[in-house]
Amino acid sequence: MTLQVFPLISNGDHTRDLYARFKTSEVLDQASFLPPFVLTDSHLLLICTGGEANIRIGHRQNHATLGKMYLILPGTAIEYTPDEIHTLQGLAIYFDLLKPISDINKATSGSTVMEVYQKGLLRSAYADELPHELFQECTRIASQLHECISVPQENRPFRIQTLMHELLAQVYAPPKESTLGDSEHISALDQTLELIELGYAEHLSREVLAGVAGMSVWHYSRVFKNRTGISPMxxxxxxxxxxxxxxxxxxxQTIKHIASQVGFQDEFYFSRKFKKYVGVSPSTYQRQKRSKIAALSFGTTGHLLALQIIPHAALIDNLRDQHRNLFFSNIPYHLGRSKRMNPRIWQTNVELLMQASPDLILCNEYEAHTLKRTLQRIAPTIVIPWKGLSWREHFVQVASIVGQQQDAQQWLEQYDDKVTHAKEQLTHLIGKDTVSIIHIMMGHLLIYGRRNGGAVLYNDLGVSPSHDLLPGQVYRALDEQELPQMVGDRMLLIVDQDSESQQRWHKLQHTQLWQDLMPVQNQQVYLLDEMPWLDYSPYAHDQIIDETIKLFGSTQHINP
Structure with missing residues (x-):
């Protein structure tokens, strides 16, 4: 049996016996390649081949442009602010460094040797940003590495390892001893805590854990209990x-399957352990109603409201989210929400969640990437992918989790009836006119596709988009010169209230290009609030249908 667990280590023996475990590579060609804030769980080599973005790595602010490269260590906080006009381009290489435990005999279970690996850090003399002279060669190797995983080859596993080590040979430089302070060392006990959180489904005995820590079983158990207040097991x-x-x-999911997923081969023994720990049996726990749900992704709140569930905690911006204002006073804990979710906001939100003590947290992949381990310490946390599912699939999944599948089905049937009637009205109101959704956000011009308001307008109501984006693309940045080809017959316009957006809007209105646009000439520009149009949830989409009929049935427009 091989147990691969990767607790983070950092010691004076920086590169001996380390080998690279390539994880994945991504081509950077979209503004959303990183969430606004993330804590990396792997090494990240970022190679910039075009465009630009502001990236804060730890405490260091960087302006990423052509020719820049960054080596980012696991556990590093990254704040990412894309340039919507000049989208950052390049390659991102994710990898781990693994190091076997020096004394393999310390990690045994019976007669079976358990080969345990520890995650290593690539401690290089280069701090974050790599020298420019390495750019050409690193780009060549990284491109070959990305191509290698895209095209099946007979020797692919060995080729990937060869290229990965060749790449690391370029970016590594022996570290100066002064860069290795005591604060960067992680204790042996912390290594085993990390091991438990990552490898809980494996056979973890006191002997295995003590072996990882390099202690006797008795000494390890005593140190562990002094630190945590409970025994290792x-x-x-x-x-x-x-x-x-x-x-x-x-x-x-069956109880038998869940038991096996968390390290129990006997579902009855698992059930006894579960009841002792939780107070009720697994089957009873499944049937219990969750009354204190924290919605950590913005759209999830809209799903809960459509099911007539008031979240116990939710992301709220009192100025922007007026389409939900009827419920503000009923939500006990208001979590911070901003277009730039910086670490300070997340830290405050985590503290509020701890006070709220929810019995369930719902989030999407972006919050999970940053905070999942922290959230799991507060309450059971379920991740509902935002990008991989449609709003209808989100809705059904949320309803299944809270046990209201029938309510969700009934809501969707009523919604579809409303869509049918609205489509008939729209045919009389706008005929076959094409419609665009244009947004000025943080000073940038954006056009939206078939997500957010476009999901209702184009997918449900059957309105013709002025320009179809790529599948899965939420929006794309525009140059002003593209507007005549993009805006169509009618334009829905959202202008944010920040100073950059207001300035851009003021200048744009006074250009001849704007004055000559077909929707402006025909007085078919409709100035909208951001919400509900940029929400992606059933509660908002029901409102969007009403607003669409109201907009196109009135004479509301902007004087050109």
Whole structure:
């Protein structure tokens, strides 16, 4: 049996016995390649081949442009602010460095040797930004590496390893001893805590954990209890039960399957352990109604409201989210929401969540990428992918989690009836006119596709878009010169209230290009609030239908 667990290490022996485990590579060609804020869980080599963006790596602010390269270590906080006009382009290479435990005999279970690996850090003399003279060669190797995973080859695994190590040979330089302070060293006990959180489904005994820590079983158990207040195996089982609670809330999973996923081969023994830890049996826990749900993604609140569930905690911007203002006073905990979700906002939100003590947290992949481990310590956390699912699929999944599938189905049937009647009215109001959704955000011009308001306007109501974006593309940045080809017959216009957007709007209105646009000439420009049009949830989409009929049935427009 091979157990690969990767607790973070940092010691004076920086590169001996380390080998690279390539994870993935991504071509940077969209403004959203990174969430606005993220804590990396792997090494990231970022190679910029065009465009620009502001990237804060740890405490260092960087302006990423052509020729820049950054080596980012695991656990580093990254704040990413894209330039919507000149989108950052390049390659992102994600990898781990692994190091086997020096004394393999310390990690055994019976007669079976368990080969345990520790995650290593590439401690190079280069701090974040790599020298420009390495750019050409690193770009060549990284491009070959990305191509290698895209085209199947017989020797692909070996080729990937060869290229990965060749790339690291370029970016590594022996570190100066002064860069390795005591604060960067992680204790042996912390390594085992990390091991437990990552490898809870494996066979983890006191002997294995003590071997990883390099201590005797008795000494390790004593140190562990002094630190955590409980024994190592109590801690292991607490992590297993917390993960089981999350799995039990996802429909369609049997108790036997969940037991095996959290390290129990006997479902009856698992059930006894679960009841002792949680207070009720797994089947009873599945049936319990969740009354204190925290919605950590903005759209999830709209799904809950459509099901007539008031979240216990939710992201709220009192100025921007007026389409939900009827419920503000009923939501006990208001979490911060901003177009730039910086670490300070997230830290405050985490503190509020701890005070709220929810019995369930719902989030999407972006919050999970940044905060999942922290959230799991507060309450069972379920991740609902935002990008991979449509709003209808989101809605059905949320309804399944809270046990209101029938309510969701009934809501969707009523919504579809409303869509049918609205489509008939729109045929009389706008005929076959094409319609665009234009947004001025943080000073940039954007056009939206078939997501957000476009999901209702184009997909449900059947309005013809002035320009179809690529599948899955939420929006794309525009140059002003593109507007005549993009805006169509009618334009829905959203202008944010920040100073950059207001200045851009003021200048744009006074250009001849704007005055000559067909919707401006025909007085078919409709100035809208951001919400509900940029929400992606059933509660907002129901409102968008009403607003669409109201807009096109009136004479509301902007004087050119």
């Amino acid at each position: 109590e801690y292991v089982n607490s992590i297993r039960m917390d993960r089981a609670k999350e799995m039990l809330l996802v429909p369609g």
